[in-house]
Amino acid sequence: xxxxxxxxxxxxxxxxxxxxxxxxxxxxxxxxxxxxxxxxxxxxxxxxxxxxxxxxxxxxxxxxxxxxxxxxxxxxxxxxxxxxxxxxxxxxxxxxxxxxxxxxxxxxxxxxxxxxxxxxxxxxxxxxxxxxxxxxxxxxxxxxxxxxxxxxxxxxxxxxxxxxxxxxxxxxxxxxxxxxxxxxxxxxxxxxxxxxxxxxxxxxxxxxxxxxxxxxxxxxxxxxxxxxxxxxxxxxxxxxxxxxxxxxxxxxxxxxxxxxxxxxxxxxxxxxxxxxxxxx
Amino acid sequence: xxxxxxxxxxxxxxxxxxxxxxxxxxxxxxxxxxxxxxxxxxxxxxxxxxxxxxxxxxxxxxxxxxxxxxxxxxxxxxxxxxxxxxxxxxxxxxxxxxxxxxxxxxxxxxxxxxxxxxxxxxxxxxxxxxxxxxxxxxxxxxxxxxxxxxxxxxxxxxxxxxxxxxxxxxxxxxxxxxxxxxxxxxxxxxxxxxxxxxxxxxxxxxxxxxxxxxxxxxxxxxxxxxxxxxxxxxxxxxxxxxxxxxxxxxxxxxxxxxxxxxxxxxxxxxx
Amino acid sequence: xxxxxxxxxxxxxxxxxxxxxxxxxxxxxxxxxxxxxxxxxxxxxxxxxxxxxxxxxxxxxxxxxxxxxxxxxxxxxxxxxxxxxxxxxxxxxxxxxxxxxxxxxxxxxxxxxxxxxxxxxxxxxxxxxxxxxxxxxxxxxxxxxxxxxxxxxxxxxxxxxxxxxxxxxxxxxxxxxxxxxxxxxxxxxxxxxxxxxxxxxxxxxxxxxxxxxxxxxxxxxxxxxxxxxxxxxxxxxxxxxxxxxxxxxxxxxxxxxxxxxxxxxxxxxxxxxxx
Numbered sequence: 001x002x003x004x005x006x007x008x009x010x011x012x013x014x015x016x017x018x019x020x021x022x023x024x025x026x027x028x029x030x031x032x033x034x035x036x037x038x039x040x041x042x043x044x045x046x047x048x049x050x051x052x053x054x055x056x057x058x059x060x061x062x063x064x065x066x067x068x069x070x071x072x073x074x075x076x077x078x079x080x081x082x083x084x085x086x087x088x089x090x091x092x093x094x095x096x097x098x099x100x101x102x103x104x105x106x107x108x109x110x111x112x113x114x115x116x117x118x119x120x121x122x123x124x125x126x127x128x129x130x131x132x133x134x135x136x137x138x139x140x141x142x143x144x145x146x147x148x149x150x151x152x153x154x155x156x157x158x159x160x161x162x163x164x165x166x167x168x169x170x171x172x173x174x175x176x177x178x179x180x181x182x183x184x185x186x187x188x189x190x191x192x193x194x195x196x197x198x199x200x201x202x203x204x205x206x207x208x209x210x211x212x213x214x215x216x217x218x219x220x221x222x223x224x225x226x227x228x229x230x231x232x233x234x235x236x237x238x239x240x241x242x243x244x245x246x247x248x249x250x251x252x253x254x255x256x257x258x259x260x261x262x263x264x265x266x267x268x269x270x271x272x273x274x275x276x277x278x279x280x
Numbered sequence: 281x282x283x284x285x286x287x288x289x290x291x292x293x294x295x296x297x298x299x300x301x302x303x304x305x306x307x308x309x310x311x312x313x314x315x316x317x318x319x320x321x322x323x324x325x326x327x328x329x330x331x332x333x334x335x336x337x338x339x340x341x342x343x344x345x346x347x348x349x350x351x352x353x354x355x356x357x358x359x360x361x362x363x364x365x366x367x368x369x370x371x372x373x374x375x376x377x378x379x380x381x382x383x384x385x386x387x388x389x390x391x392x393x394x395x396x397x398x399x400x401x402x403x404x405x406x407x408x409x410x411x412x413x414x415x416x417x418x419x420x421x422x423x424x425x426x427x428x429x430x431x432x433x434x435x436x437x438x439x440x441x442x443x444x445x446x447x448x449x450x451x452x453x454x455x456x457x458x459x460x461x462x463x464x465x466x467x468x469x470x471x472x473x474x475x476x477x478x479x480x481x482x483x484x485x486x487x488x489x490x491x492x493x494x495x496x497x498x499x500x501x502x503x504x505x506x507x508x509x510x511x512x513x514x515x516x517x518x519x520x521x522x523x524x525x526x527x528x529x530x531x532x533x534x535x536x537x538x539x540x541x542x543x544x545x546x547x548x549x550x551x
Numbered sequence: 552x553x554x555x556x557x558x559x560x561x562x563x564x565x566x567x568x569x570x571x572x573x574x575x576x577x578x579x580x581x582x583x584x585x586x587x588x589x590x591x592x593x594x595x596x597x598x599x600x601x602x603x604x605x606x607x608x609x610x611x612x613x614x615x616x617x618x619x620x621x622x623x624x625x626x627x628x629x630x631x632x633x634x635x636x637x638x639x640x641x642x643x644x645x646x647x648x649x650x651x652x653x654x655x656x657x658x659x660x661x662x663x664x665x666x667x668x669x670x671x672x673x674x675x676x677x678x679x680x681x682x683x684x685x686x687x688x689x690x691x692x693x694x695x696x697x698x699x700x701x702x703x704x705x706x707x708x709x710x711x712x713x714x715x716x717x718x719x720x721x722x723x724x725x726x727x728x729x730x731x732x733x734x735x736x737x738x739x740x741x742x743x744x745x746x747x748x749x750x751x752x753x754x755x756x757x758x759x760x761x762x763x764x765x766x767x768x769x770x771x772x773x774x775x776x777x778x779x780x781x782x783x784x785x786x787x788x789x790x791x792x793x794x795x796x797x798x799x800x801x802x803x804x805x806x807x808x809x810x811x812x813x814x815x816x817x818x819x820x821x822x823x824x825x826x
Contacts, residue, residue, distance in 0.1 A: 097487035111467030271802030503646035
């Protein structure tokens, strides 16, 4: 069970003065129950890629398939895919519109025609996952705090019961407690067997949390692999289109200077290695 | 699915050219004369003259021709519709008939005339916005309307509103597109059913959009206040409007050209 | 000290209309001219409320706020504060008024009623400092998020204020945008401008002279960034997260491998380790 992206090309406004190639031959695979981070700058094509995973955009060339269903026009493919793949846009709290938290979260399931008797369970389950208690079910979503709003918005996607969750920069604008809480939620969802596709510009986050990392640069995939492999690449060479985290650059510099520093992402391990290397 | 992706059409193209450097007041008044002139010509000579002048202006403005042509894109349906209506519903000498459909000579002439007029109208107006930045446009309008200030006409405020509106149109179109997509991702069907159902289906788009617009307005007001904005009093300009001989010449030319086009066109049509 | 004191808060509290509790309370603070100070805290700690007092967008409900020794409560004080302190806000979209880059930068100086030559000189200076010198005639919609935020900075400094406040101005930027913006701030700081960075990201305070931590609307801590980084559980309590690089620095300092006076910056650390 996976999302398979093969040779994906997307051209905006084909045949007009505004024609731009946003994606150029991107391939990767996101398994259910795993965490894939898609890392790149603004304009690298991350958001365009995200919108292909649930058929909001359709490939100009190449293919996207979800659990074997090809994403394309017709035969109800799009509806099936959109139900399987939940998409959380950047600043998702901006899409809230209902009068109560409960109604907001039931918007999705109702659109998918989920019967009334299971609807309530779905909504309560989703709100439970994001840590919103029953005391807030009747609250006005616009009156919640920033972090709460964001979690309600994510619950409103989870309530449709997606197997995969695509999140575009889900921690943007949150402070570190809010960020921690959100990342815990995503780890939890992964443990429950959902596939997480995390679109971010934060390499530090990706290295620490993802099972697989895809680096996008100007619409092309410049790296694809496990975090330790990616870390090695980052230390060894300049990867186009990335701001290398300070710690990685630091480790790289020390290696160049003859320190025996392992490929690690743990600050204490790095510090320990420097200490031992220095002692010799 | 077609989204609102025409955001850059008809927007200011900052290049250096004779047309760009004209005083905005000259351009606004000049275009007004041209528009009236376009509406008053009826025959091929008139349209030919306006067409040639337009080509001349475009080449002088150094704006890429495809961008000028693209200004017509958002309104081509309107143009086609107007032309078709005139084509089929003008009575007169039949040219061609097929069942109940009848095309008359007068209809064909009217269709061509209305179509050309609309296209020229949109392109002339488009050339104004392509070669004049919103700020210049606003400054020009403010200055043109300032004589009415003594009657309480809010010239500066209107001009400022226009600047801000023009500035935020692309942003808000983007915003709308993003919210539409987010709701579609949650299973909303925005493009199905009758008008009433469609209207209801748009509530999940409209409510968030209103919230965003108010938030933006609030932030913008704070930012303007922080940048010492206190209204039109005491403001100066980086590029004060300066009327030069060039502007007088250009304006005189457009006035004379308009009269000439209408006059010559009328004479050519005389039996 | 008093002669170069740019901003002085004396027992400042502010309660929003209809709010039960004050957003900030009993703030005493001095900002010296030429200083780069960071105001830290998590969401809801009151840091943006504090920032808005610096240029009289908010007037204290209790206590007084002085800018250049003028009380912001009076009309003169308000005007003086607006001219002495410029602000850059979180969302670049919402603070850009004109549709062309240089026209937006001119907005502030135009409001001050400066002569056209002076405005043009300031605009070109501000664009150069912000690294947008080549984009003067570009339409705003063609700019990236990072460029838009640098445009907002240009618009703010074109008023030639002695002090610039960055109110969570990096929040919406990607790492490259942040890096570029930090460069601009460093340039301004070395040019003598007083900077106030409001943020919850500790990565951004490495070059600051001093930082204060707000929590629950009160100042909980005051000191240099390096002193702050050496603190333990307090940081978590204030909702501040230490970046990976600083964690390495802290370990090395605690192991006695680095002196605490070496800042947690890559170049300086590598140099010290090689010695």
